[in-house]
Amino acid sequence: MTTPARDGRIVVVGASLAGLRAAETLREKGFTGELTLVGDEPVPPYDRPPLSKQVLLGRVAAGDCGLPARRPVDARWKLGVRATGLDATRKRVLLADGEELPYDRVLIATGTRARPWPHPEEAALDGVFTLRTDEDAARLAARLDAGPRRVLVIGAGFTGSEIASACRERGLPVTVAERGRAPLIGALGGTAAAFATRLQRAHGVDLRCGVTVTSLRGSGGRLTGAAFSDGSSIDADIAVVALGAVRNTEWLDGSGLAAGPRGVACDAGCRVFTMYGIVTDDVFVAGDVARFPHPLFEYQMIALEHWGNAVAQAEVAAHNMVSPGPLRRPHLTVPAFWSSQFGLNIKSVGVPTFSDQVILAQGRPEDRRLVAVYGYRGRITAAVTVDRAKWLDHYRHLIETGAPFPPAPGAADFHAGHEPVPSDVPDPRVLSHGPTVALTGHLPDRRLTLLRPGG
Amino acid sequence: MPPETLFERITDFAARADPYPLYAELRDSGVARQADGSYLVGTYHEISALLHDPRVSSDPRSRAEPHEDPAATGLPPSFIGLDDPGHDRLRRMVMRPFGPPHSPHRIDELRGEIQRVAGELADALVAKDRFDLVDDFAFPLPVTVICRLLGVPEGDVPQMHTWADAVVAGLDFAPGEDPSPRQRAAREARQAMGLYLGELAEQRRRAPTGDMLSALVHEPGPDGALTRQELMVSAVLLLIAGHETTVNLITNGMLTLLRHPHEYDRLRDHPEEMPAAVEELLRYEPPVQLLPQRSPLADIEVAGVTVPRGAPLILVLAAGNRDPLRFPDPDRFDPRRPDNQHLGFGSGVHACFGAPLARVETHLALTTLLRRLGDLRLVEDSPEYRRSPVLRGPRHLHLEQHRR
Ligand SMILES: Cc1cc2nc3c(=O)[nH]c(=O)nc-3n(C[C@H](O)[C@H](O)[C@H](O)COP(=O)(O)OP(=O)(O)OC[C@H]3O[C@@H](n4cnc5c(N)ncnc54)[C@H](O)[C@@H]3O)c2cc1C
Ligand code: HEM
Numbered sequence: 110m111t112t113p114a115r116d117g118r119i120v121v122v123g124a125s126l127a128g129l130r131a132a133e134t135l136r137e138k139g140f141t142g143e144l145t146l147v148g149d150e151p152v153p154p155y156d157r158p159p160l161s162k163q164v165l166l167g168r169v170a171a172g173d174c175g176l177p178a179r180r181p182v183d184a185r186w187k188l189g190v191r192a193t194g195l196d197a198t199r200k201r202v203l204l205a206d207g208e209e210l211p212y213d214r215v216l217i218a219t220g221t222r223a224r225p226w227p228h229p230e231e232a233a234l235d236g237v238f239t240l241r242t243d244e245d246a247a248r249l250a251a252r253l254d255a256g257p258r259r260v261l262v263i264g265a266g267f268t269g270s271e272i273a274s275a276c277r278e279r280g281l282p283v284t285v286a287e288r289g290r291a292p293l294i295g296a297l298g299g300t301a302a303a304f305a306t307r308l309q310r311a312h313g314v315d316l317r318c319g320v321t322v323t324s325l326r327g328s329g330g331r332l333t334g335a336a337f338s339d340g341s342s343i344d345a346d347i348a349v350v351a352l353g354a355v356r357n358t359e360w361l362d363g364s365g366l367a368a369g370p371r372g373v374a375c376d377a378g379c380r381v382f383t384m385y386g387i388v389t390d391d392v393f394v395a396g397d398v399a400r401f402p403h404p405l406f407e408y409q410m411i412a413l414e415h416w417g418n419a420v421a422q423a424e425v426a427a428h429n430m431v432s433p434g435p436l437r438r439p440h441l442t443v444p445a446f447w448s449s450q451f452g453l454n455i456k457s458v459g460v461p462t463f464s465d466q467v468i469l470a471q472g473r474p475e476d477r478r479l480v481a482v483y484g485y486r487g488r489i490t491a492a493v494t495v496d497r498a499k500w501l502d503h504y505r506h507l508i509e510t511g512a513p514f515p516p517a518p519g520a521a522d523f524h525a526g527h528e529p530v531p532s533d534v535p536d537p538r539v540l541s542h543g544p545t546v547a548l549t550g551h552l553p554d555r556r557l558t559l560l561r562p563g564g
Numbered sequence: 565m566p567p568e569t570l571f572e573r574i575t576d577f578a579a580r581a582d583p584y585p586l587y588a589e590l591r592d593s594g595v596a597r598q599a600d601g602s603y604l605v606g607t608y609h610e611i612s613a614l615l616h617d618p619r620v621s622s623d624p625r626s627r628a629e630p631h632e633d634p635a636a637t638g639l640p641p642s643f644i645g646l647d648d649p650g651h652d653r654l655r656r657m658v659m660r661p662f663g664p665p666h667s668p669h670r671i672d673e674l675r676g677e678i679q680r681v682a683g684e685l686a687d688a689l690v691a692k693d694r695f696d697l698v699d700d701f702a703f704p705l706p707v708t709v710i711c712r713l714l715g716v717p718e719g720d721v722p723q724m725h726t727w728a729d730a731v732v733a734g735l736d737f738a739p740g741e742d743p744s745p746r747q748r749a750a751r752e753a754r755q756a757m758g759l760y761l762g763e764l765a766e767q768r769r770r771a772p773t774g775d776m777l778s779a780l781v782h783e784p785g786p787d788g789a790l791t792r793q794e795l796m797v798s799a800v801l802l803l804i805a806g807h808e809t810t811v812n813l814i815t816n817g818m819l820t821l822l823r824h825p826h827e828y829d830r831l832r833d834h835p836e837e838m839p840a841a842v843e844e845l846l847r848y849e850p851p852v853q854l855l856p857q858r859s860p861l862a863d864i865e866v867a868g869v870t871v872p873r874g875a876p877l878i879l880v881l882a883a884g885n886r887d888p889l890r891f892p893d894p895d896r897f898d899p900r901r902p903d904n905q906h907l908g909f910g911s912g913v914h915a916c917f918g919a920p921l922a923r924v925e926t927h928l929a930l931t932t933l934l935r936r937l938g939d940l941r942l943v944e945d946s947p948e949y950r951r952s953p954v955l956r957g958p959r960h961l962h963l964e965q966h967r968r
Contacts, residue, residue, distance in 0.1 A: 471618055472649065480618075497652075499913045503616040519619035519862025519873075521647035 114431045117142045120202050120210050122192045123218035123357070124148025126156070126416065127396030127423040131216050132182045134427035144184040145210055147202065150242065151189035158416055160246035161268050162449055165275035167254065171247035192219070195364040197383075197392065213391065214430050217361070217373055217381065218423065220397040221354035221414060226263075231325040236332030238349045240268060252347055253279060260284070261335050261345040263322050265292035266542025267448045269351030270305065274450035277312045284315040284343050286322050286335075288541040295540040297457075297493060299533030300467050301481050304474050304495075312451045317341075321541065322348075353542050354414055356398050366392060367553050372400035372412045374553035377439035379426035382553040393430055395422040400549050401440060405508060406463050406490070410553065414545040415446045443505050444546065447498075453477060456498045459491030459508045460546050467532040468515045471522045472497060480504070483532055484514025569598045571878070574854075580949040580956060583853070584895065587883035595869040602876035603869070606883030608890035608907070610867050614879060615912035619861045621647050622914055626859045628874025639758060640793055642801035645857065648913060655917065657787050658798045661779030663920060670776065671920050674713060678928050681708050686936040689965070694943070697961040698815055701933070706810035709925055710803055714761070715768065715775025723760075724803070727753040732808045735952055757803065758796035765795050806918045812851035812957030813922065814929045817842070819961060820849055820897055821930075822942050827899055832934040841899035842926050846885075846908030848897050853882040853956045855910065881907040882956075938967040 119135060121128045124146045132146055148154075155174040163169040187204070194203035195215065202210040223239035226232035236257075238249045253260070253276065260276045262269045265287035276283040289295060291302035292309055309316045321338045325348055336342040361368040366389070367382040368374075373394045374382045379401070381392040396419035400412040425440040432438075447456045461467075464483035470492075472479035480500050483491035489512050492504035507516060515529050537547070570593065573579060574586050590596060590606035597603055605611055614620050623646055624630060643654040660666045685701045695701075707728050711721045734743075734750020765777050772778035780795060790798065821828040831841055858877040863870050871877055884907045886894040891901070909916035916922065943962035950959045 476649065478649070478652065499915070500616060500618055502912075503613070503618060506613060506616075517619070517862065517864075519860065519864070521618060521621055521623075521861055522649045522652075523618075 114433055115139050115141055117213035118211060119144050119214050119216070119430060120212040121146045121216045121218060122195075122202060122360075123220055123396070123398070124150070124186065124188060125154050125218070125220055125396075126176065127218035127220065127419040128216070129154040129176055129178070129182075129423075130420050131218060131395060131423040131427040131430075132184055133179050134424045135431060136182055137180060138428055138431050140431045142213075144182070145187060146184055147187045147190055147192050147204065147210070149189065149191040149205075152243065153186075153188070155243050157241070160243065161240055161271040162275065164246045165250055165253060165272060166278060167250060171243040171250060174243060192360050195361055195366070195392075197364055197366065197389070200391065215392055216423075216426055216430065217368075217392065217394040217398060218396045218419075219357035219360070220419075221356050223350070224352040224355050226325070226350045226352075228325070231327070232350070234325060234327040234332040235330055236327075236345075236347050237325060238347065240272065240349060240351065241354075249347075249349065253281065257281060257346045259343065259345040259347075261286065261322070261343065261348040262351055263335075263348060264351035264353065264542040265289075265305075265309075265316070265318075266295060266351060266353060266540075267293065267446075267450075267545060269349070269542055270309070271448060271450045272349050272351060273309065273314050274312070277314060277451070282315070283313075284317065284345065285309065286320055286337065286541070287316075287318045288321045289535055290318055292316065292318070294533075294535055295462070295537055295542055296545055297461050297481075298464065298467060298483070299535065300530055301461070301493060301532075304479075307474070308451050308453070308477075315343075351542060353540075353545075354397065356412075358398060371410075371547065371549045373398050374410060375399055375401050376553075377402055377404075377441065378429050378437050379422060379440055380429070386553045393426040395419065395426040400547075402551075402553075403444075404441065405443065405511070406460055406548065409463075409551055410549045411444070411460065412547045412549055413444050413446075415444055417445045418442070443508055445501075445505070446545065454496050454498060455493065456501055457491060457493040458501055458505045459483065459489075460548070461491040461493055461532070462534045462546055463490045463548060464532040464534060466514065466529040468529040469524070469527040470516050471500065471520050473524055482507075482514070482516050484529065487514050488512070489514045489516060569600075570596055571598045571600075571602065571604055574880075575953045577949075577951060580951075580953065581946040583882070583953070583956070584886060587880060587886060590880060590883050591887055595866045595871070597869070600876075602878055603866070603871045604878050604880060605866060606880040606887075607867070608884040608887035611879045611881065611884040611907060612911055614858070614866065614877065615907075615910060615914070617864065618648070619864055620858050620877065621861050622651070622857055623647050624857060626861055626874060627876060628859075628872075639755070639797050642797040644801060644805065644914065651913065653787055654790070654794060654798060655913075657785060657790055657794075658780070658802075659917065660785045661776045661783065662917070666785070667779070670713075671924055674709065674921070675924060675928070677712050678705075678709050678925055679932070681705055681712075682929050682932040683936075686932050690936055690938075690967075692965060694962065694964050697818055697963055698811065698958060699960065702811045702814040702818075702929070702961075705814070705929060706807050706925060707803070709921070710806050713776050713921070714764075714799060714802065715773055715777045716761075716764065720760075724757070727757045727760075728803060728807050729753075731757070731804055732955075735808075735955060754800055754804075758800050761799040761803075762792055762796040765792075765799070802918065805916075806922065808955050808957070809851040810922050810925055812955060813842075813845060813926050815957050815961050816849035816851065817845045817926060817930050818933065818940075818963075819942070819947065819958065820845060821934075822940060822963075823945070824897055827897070828934065831899065831930075835931045835935070837899060838927050838931050839923070840901070840904070842923055842930070843904045843906065843908075844897065844899045844901050845926075847891070847901070847904055847906030848885070850882050850885055850906070850908040851955060851957060852908070852910070854878055854880040854954055856954060881910065938965045940965055 154176045191205040223241040259282045262285045292305040294302035334344040358368040379393045400410045402408045421442040429437040466484045470482040478496045481493045489507045643651045730753035768778040769781040909919045941964045947958040
């Protein structure tokens with residue numbers, strides 16, 4: 110038997126992690142209709158996390174990061190084609206090649222792109238890179254192979270820090286410039302970021318915080334160096350711009366949807382809002398481009414650039430696209446993220462920036478193995494582990510159940526004397542790197558795009 | 565006479581052949597305080613939460629009434645009985661030459677050797693009309709493999725068998741019998757084993773031979789080198805922890821498959837399905853039935869019950885593995901069960917260190933047996949069990965073979 114929801118035409122725009130997992134889930138849930146995936150990258154879906162890790166170390170080729178399919182997906186793939194618009198009234202996705210794709214339901218999964226260096230002529234210098242795609246990674250890895258004299262990394266968020274780590278592991282001199290007070294401060298708050306500062310310095314990174322890069326200098330079209338706001342300058346033949354991400358929503362301009370620089374707003378069931386805050390029932394969103402309300406974070410809208418979120422949200426969106434109302438599910442997974450850098454495995458659950466305090470609940474920074482637990486107004490909202498990932502489940506449970514902060518005493522490796530201290534979450538506007546988690550307020554309306562620092 | 569507590573009924577030898585109805589009772593009764601002040605937990609989600617709770621200790625010294633450890637040898641405790649950070653440090657150092665990220669190939673490289681040993685043991689069985697799967701196959705395989713892993717020379721393997729035998733006998737207990745002679749023998753065997761392995765490590769320090777002991781003394785990581793005593797107890801731990809557990813998984817595996825002849829035939833014809841079947845065996849008949857050694861470091865709440873600091877906390881993994889709130893149709897043996905996150909190897913920071921090796925070993929053992937042997941029949945069902953309620957498995961598994 111086919112129910113109406115299992116039939117018809119579904120278009121998925123964005124053929125990467127969220128798009129692929131959604132397509133698989135649609136088929137798994139018994140969708141038998143016409144399925145089309147549109148992606149502007151010319152290659153089948155691939156995985157991005159290795160691009161700043163194994164690929165830059167030369168252990169895996171950028172072209173070998175294809176995402177393994179979890180099941181065969183019977184679909185029409187339109188790769189290498191951009192979607193240029195969405196006509197919500199006529200229910201059509203407009204493509205750059207002039208084709209119009211009619212849909213009964215559409216999923217927006219266009220993710221993000223790297224924020225470019227703001228000065229186009231400097232950005233065009235040979236040796237200036239961003240890192241988001243397999244091609245970016247292949248080009249950058251090749252240039253690192255060639256043994257540059259110095260690499261400049263602009264922005265010390267997760268991606269920037271991983272790039273710096275890969276360079277150091279290859280023995281290359283690295284300068285990292287960050288406008289904020291410390292690396293990772295936008296993701297972890299100032300207290301935990303002090304750890305990241307020591308880590309980078311211990312690994313020989315020339316770390317310069319509280320400064321901005323004022324210009325990239327070139328000669329004969331090649332990068333030769335950079336100047337900083339403190340008056341200093343360096344010579345460098347590679348600069349990687351790691352200033353965070355820009356959400357791919359421009360193609361939705363004029364669609365009437367609540368889409369803007371902070372992402373595409375949706376309800377807990379991944380249904381997209383219109384610009385008036387009215388929920389649609391045929392437009393869904395998932396992955397890095399989505400912003401959605403989360404009950405654990407006081408129903409504020411949050412936007413996550415997390416691999417695990419893209420997968421979980423795509424599954425929920427796909428389920429809801431083919432399920433009648435009462436069977437729909439909310440997307441409530443606790444955010445989780447990992448990063449590997451400088452030989453350490455850093456993981457987080459919850460939203461560390463949604464906090465006012467933090468405590469070292471287990472371990473010690475000097476042992477480079479620890480669990481930091483974050484609280485907001487007396488509730489546990491996040492935990493970050495360094496090489497102690499096996500404890501994460503415990504803290505995920507505490508976050509889910511709104512357990513009191515600080516966590517109850519008794520952990521075997523709690524070190525006496527560690528007390529809750531302010532988590533020191535900065536205003537994102539003072540950072541070079543964009544935060545990978547953004548709390549974007551309460552209203553779905555696109556006009557409300559103020560960033561709200563935690564605390 | 566006071567009514568027997570649930571724990572007494574579980575440990576009673578009469579329950580050994582089929583403890584599962586008692587486990588169902590345990591799940592129904594929630595977190596059950598026993599007359600002796602210990603707490604028994606048998607539901608999946610609670611066990612899993614406790615295994616990830618940093619306030620739950622594995623160190624016997626955390627007990628309010630520390631019991632005399634019958635296995636005490638005068639050596640420092642091994643990491644299975646330590647908490648972080650001490651546990652973490654030792655486990656990490658011992659893991660370095662064993663698995664990823666530093667030694668990603670160690671176990672793969674052992675495959676050929678495991679296959680050879682399993683093949684030789686099976687060769688000896690093919691011609692027999694009747695044999696004991698335990699003594700003739702399941703028991704010799706794991707010791708030989710772990711000796712090979714550590715680098716114990718071929719000629720000394722029989723001596724290791726004898727020691728391992730004595731240690732395992734010491735873990736067993738029979739009501740009404742004085743256990744002290746057995747326990748003394750076990751202690752002596754542990755000590756002898758430790759001294760032997762320490763001595764061997766010294767030799768490897770002078771002349772490395774590419775095995776795990778050589779790597780342990782030659783390639784210290786960022787944490788430095790193990791002390792001689794740490795090395796001795798860790799090596800003994802590997803031998804003991806990986807021994808009877810694997811014996812029981814292989815034996816329980818054959819027993820379960822012989823009780824499900826349809827699955828037996830299917831797995832013989834589809835060996836590629838064996839890895840999933842091994843996972844199901846670890847759920848359905850886990851060799852480690854319960855973890856008896858935990859206690860909380862603070863008063864903690866488990867499913868609405870406060871377990872006081874220092875109280876013995878007994879996690880019945882085998883009961884959690886059959887929790888209907890986690891596994892649909894839990895009493896059914898389903899080798900193709902999806903989403904099979906069983907507790908057979910524990911979970912959290914103490915999760916079985918040797919799991920990758922145990923999986924490979926059991927997989928190769930069972931596929932070899934199914935491929936090589938003729939039609940088998942259980943001589944007795946149920947078989948005679950070992951005494952231990954913790955490491956549960958048949959003492960013998962007599963099989964009759966009709967050649968095909
Ligand atoms: C270098 C790097 C390292 C990372 N490391 C980690 C990590 O360690 N841990 C972690 O949790 N996360 C990590 N991430 C984040 C993770 O990769 C993302 O969360 C994930 O890729 C999000 O998937 P997505 O499908 O939502 O978006 P994307 O992967 O951005 O995919 C969107 C796709 O849509 C396409 N598209 C955009 N606009 C259009 C249009 N108009 N028409 C057609 N197609 C369009 C894009 O080209 C792209 O292919 C990393 C990301 C990068 C770049
Ligand atoms: C089928 C076989 C096996 C089973 C069912 C099994 C089961 C278990 C379980 C349940 C634990 C957790 C103990 C706890 O939490 O207190 C454990 C720990 C352990 N196992 Fe295994 N095991 C098996 C094989 C092996 C092998 C082959 C080895 C050695 C190579 C091994 C070495 C260890 C060690 C060292 C620990 C302690 C880990 C720690 O405390 O961090 N095991 N095992």
